[in-house]
Amino acid sequence: MRIAPHNVIFKVFLTSCLLSVVPLGHSARADVTGGGLGTRVNGRLRRSCSAGQCKITGGTDVGINRFHRLRNFDTRGTIKGVDIDSGRQRNLVIGVTSPIGSFIDKKVSLSSPAHLFILSPGGIHLGAGAGFFNAPQLTLSTSNRLHFSRGFFDVNSSTEAQLGFLDTSPLPGALGLQSTVGFTPDQDIPGIQLDGIDIRLDKSLLVDSSHGEVRVSDSQISVGDPSGKGGVLTVTGEFVEVDNREELKEAIIKYSNLSKIMTQEKTVEKKLSRAAIETLAIIVYHQPVTRAEIEEIRGVAFGTNTLEILMELNWVKPGGRKDVPGRPIQYVTTTDFLSHFNLQKLSDLPTVDELGAAGLIDNTNIDNSIFGTGKFYKENQENKNEDIYSDIDDMLSSTLDPGDNK
DSSP: OOOOTTOEEEEEEOOSOOOOOOOOOTTSOOOEEEOSTTEEETTEETOEEOEEEEEEEEOEEETTEEEEEEEEEBOOTEEEEEEEOOTTOSEEEEEEOOTTOEEEOSEEEESSOOEEEEEOTTOEEEOTTOEEESOSEEEEEOOSEEEETTEEEETTTOOTTGGGGOOSOOOTGGGGEEOOOOOOTTSOOOOEEEESOEEEESSEEEEEEEEEEEEEESOEEEEBOTTSOBEEEEEEEEEEEETTOOOOOSEEEEESSGGGTTTSOOOBOOOOOHHHHHHHHHHHHHOSEEHHHHHHHHTSOOOHHHHHHHHHTTSEEEEEEOSSTTOOEEEEEOHHHHHHTTOSSGGGSOOHHHHHHTTSSOTTTSOGGGGTTSOHHHHHGGGSOSOOOOOOOOOGGGTOOTTOOO
């Protein structure tokens, strides 16, 4: 599935559980308040801003990341907007400790382009007037932890010293997000509300409320850069509702904005199977790799439907032919794969040891052959051109066997 100009891929992961969002009451204190990690509001530590233009500076810089902690992030009332000094860092991570969550209805502007992460375990509400400038990638999450290859950032407890090892980009997508907060059966679980917003992002938007609800109403959300290249919108929640319509089943839906989701009834009932996930991992860590080589590593034959799904997502493509008898097609990942998982280059991929160290896999039980040597790109990619994939004219139909559905 190729992305048309200014279109998004909207991925919704649902369970049958229906949970309620913690409302962000209008009686909450409307201000932006620093909460540690060297964060300054209007030039002072732990200061509040409740009117005019609020300026956030300082923070803790580690490698390509800048970390902030806010005790409160509520722009309602007389606040005109929020300016954040991103310090030319690649990633800007903001943790909000307020138990009632964050409410943003004004423009948030970064001083230089960065992937903006807002982690607010108490919930997130974007209201009319919310906007993000110089944030081509935006992650909104109710998780309290953001994982990196060598540790994690905890919204409530991480100290400046503990952040010292977090010098690379976070683990890609929802893989890096974790909620360790426990909830009782009768407790309201914080969620995310997008209400009456009109925002446009160049590359990606990830909305993650893995234990709660995501509700979208009367909103326009577009992801795609001015040149016409589309982006990716991913929404993860226990329950997702758009404009009070029927919940969306697990699907991949292609639209220019969310307001059309419920009027254009077109869904593709596909999700990544275990075979697809394993196949993607093998291609990522062994590319360029042929189908026979994938089957040898997995130890089982598979149908071309698996590759079809990955190519519809535009994460995998044919990458030429191997110079051996029969000249089999080799498969490689695409630049869209890198963009979707917030990677600048393939050498940013975590190794199996790094994934294990981050507590995201049990590397004592995993088949390491799926990940290759774990040093594949770390050792070899530096001497290659950044764009190692050449465009080829082989179309999808020439590489797929429609009759093979394994």
